[in-house]
Amino acid sequence: DGGITQSPKYLFRKEGQNVTLSCEQNLNHDAMYWYRQDPGQGLRLIYYSQIVNDFQKGDIAEGYSVSREKKESFPLTVTSAQKNPTAFYLCASTLTVTQPQHFGDGTRLSIL
């Protein structure tokens, strides 16, 4: 089945540590997105990518980094500079910006 796979489902970070969240899609979508979701809030855009080797900052990019070396993969690194990383992280993709976004099932990141 085609879809978006996020891993791991749960992730724990120690102080001063960088962690990387995986997002893989087999939908042949060009555009991919990372969102952060906090309790009682909507989805806030961290980074997005329209094509391979190109990406742009969203509204809350500070403390995060991404890469887009392959069409199907868009990993997100939460760096030690992100002081409040505890959240639910969602990855999405779409064929074009005029089409709906499809979401993965998220990664929940917590601080040890």
Place this chain on the structure above:
Amino acid sequence: GENVEQHPSTLSVQEGDSAVIKCTYSDSASNYFPWYKQELGKGPQLIIDIRSNVGEKKDQRIAVTLNKTAKHFSLHITETQPEDSAVYFCAASTGSARQLTFGSGTQLTVLP
């Protein structure tokens, strides 16, 4: 940039009753309005969407209405069932590369 406001934040209805969730947007250039349903621990799932050249769209028990003049759109769920209980998000898009701006979500509870 675009700002989307969503009301109410929580909504409880009796099984079989109707539920209405309302959103307003700020950017008159927005032309695509999807609605997502998010169950606990899962990613959002698209349930219905509407484009600015249409005033209403229905899919079985779900309908969306759009008033471009007033810049608001609404989700209507009729004959609610317990499995409709979830968080619902509205979103708006101008068709730019970053695509969607989300509302803050509505927790719908359908009481048996």
